[in-house]
Amino acid sequence: MIEFRPAVAAFAAFFCAAPTFAAEPLQIGFVYQSPVSDVGWVAVHESARKQLEKEFGNRIKTQVVQDVKAGPDGARVIRELVGNGAGLMVLGSFGYMNDGLKAAAENPKVNFVHASGFRQAANFGTYNARWYEAAYVAGLVAGKVTKSNKLGYVGALPIPDVVSTINAFALGAQKSNPAAKVSVVWVNEWFNPGSERDAANTLMQQGADVIGSGFQDNPAVLQAAEAKGVWSIGMFSDHRKSAPQKLLTSLTHDWTPYLRQAVQDTLDGKFKGTAYAATLANGGVSLADWNPGVPADVVQMAKQARADIVAGKLKVFAGPLKDNTGKQRAAPGASLPDSDIAGMNWFVEGIQGAIPR
Template sequence: MKLTNLLTGAALALGLATSAGAQDKTKVGFIYVGPIGDGGWTYEHDKGRLAVEQHFGDAVETVYQESVPEGADAERAITQMALQGADLIFTTSFGYMEPTLSVAGKFPDVKFEHATGYKTAPNMSVYSARFYEGRAVQGHIAGKMTKSNVIGYIASFPIPEVIRGINSAYIHAKRVNPDVEFKIIWAYTWFDPAKEADAATALIEQGADVILQHTDSTAPQAAAEKAGGVITFGQASDMGEYAPLPRVSSIIDNWAPYYIARTQAVMDGTWESVNTWDGIAPGMVEIGEISDAVPADVKSEALAMKDAIASGDYHPFTGPLKKQDGSDWLADGEAADDATLAGMNFYVEGLEGDIPQ
């Protein structure tokens, strides 16, 4: 009888200890707009999640939900994650901003982090990367390498982040090649390989021999490879399986350091609402290897620009620059302020077409 009681007590104690250990884990959740195997945006966010697991080991538990549509579905997914005990939730697409804000108001003890948005709350931060810095480097290479002088751009949604990217790439292509022309197709999706492939093919048929993209799959790379004689750039991830051609370089989003730091802050009890917008200098934006398909002098110039941006010696939006309607924007040597960039809703002079409303 006594032995049975001892065994029962030991089992109970072990169970309580196991339960306490599980409760002591910090639970970190991620909501993704695409599949983790998209090879681009979501793939890189999930690499950040895996880095959190590797860094903290048994001290954390991570969970994720992929391919969550923006809107009401997102609010349901975020709510469910909060109800399941997440301490920290990263929502990783612009269209998740309002759903995240709504759920944050209902769960004041949970910390929320929203990627690429601008609305915050006491328990909700926002974070993004200065992708336009990488677009400047891409634009320089594109302007130097195009033979048709037609550069195609697959745009996702007409939000400031995407408009900044188009403007930055165009400015830097135009500065090294005054004859360059941009053709833009709005795909109205972040991830849809069929739509992205169709957009790339349409741009190539319009004479583009360079394709830039602000969509998440590798489908444009495959379409360019099939067409031949077209160069591309990886978006969000290296997409190096298409190097050295058609993919000649890439913008890589490195979220791991941010995710580790914010998880640590929750564990330490030091987390507070912040607005983070980092670029090449802190390493949130990386330039993927420039392949040997790029002439040595162009590669050297591109890397010099990258270094100048990182050091603060050069800002991609430096005047003289005018808006599309011909009105003055930036004087000679003047750099754009963050407030204007964050809300950018106009094309620079030279770009054709209207921004969809």
């Protein structure tokens, strides 16, 4: 059984020597931004980690350090895990990027994979997901089920992944309902149930009757919406248990295929620091089942849009595309390149609110 220890715990007990008669297992450190729970970002990582343990058996040994804030704490935890023998590090938060890159440069024989980052090195790979593909489809449905034409999104931290997801949701909603508007409230944290609940309540007080959970690592937003009988959209995990009546769907993902390959490549000495993107097409991104209350024709519309995205017929950020200041971002007939989406720091037309700087 794996022992989960907070960042303040000692590491000596984990990286103990393997028996002399057995091959040394690959030691893998998992560093998480939030506490381990049943749903959310960290829960998806945990699901992948447990599956890796089943598949690789005694060839690997894993260690989890949870609730590690980016900055000095993150740098210290990374150093200690590497110093105690980790051969592969899984850095599960955007904020670990710079400290992880520094550790990778100082330890070229250790491999690193980093969630949602945009910088790579020979021994430092990144993994991310095009949540915006699923968010666009969810937005199409939200535009159809809203009665007030007011939609809300609770944003965690204003990194490009969060911004592009909210933008795609708004574009989908406006496609199916041109009168739809989206308001955003930021909490500037990945995990703060109290602030997230307050943000959701603020949006509902403003008239929003569909609320999106924007990268929160817990179900507080969904539970607040459920308590008021308001539609909600989950993130990362299937949140039907948290909002059994009013959850429209959840934007989900699976890191298992990518992490499986990273482990195997490390064991084989073939690891390369590349960028991986989970998508609707490769199955790394998906949508949970639609709420039974969504009309059949709306579900069919969503399924068709999803199929068109997978087939490459539908580009989420296709022109003509303007931001909410009126500036053109993509001309008619063009679409934003991946590099622009990966650095997105502006809101599309129809979103009310600003991005914190």
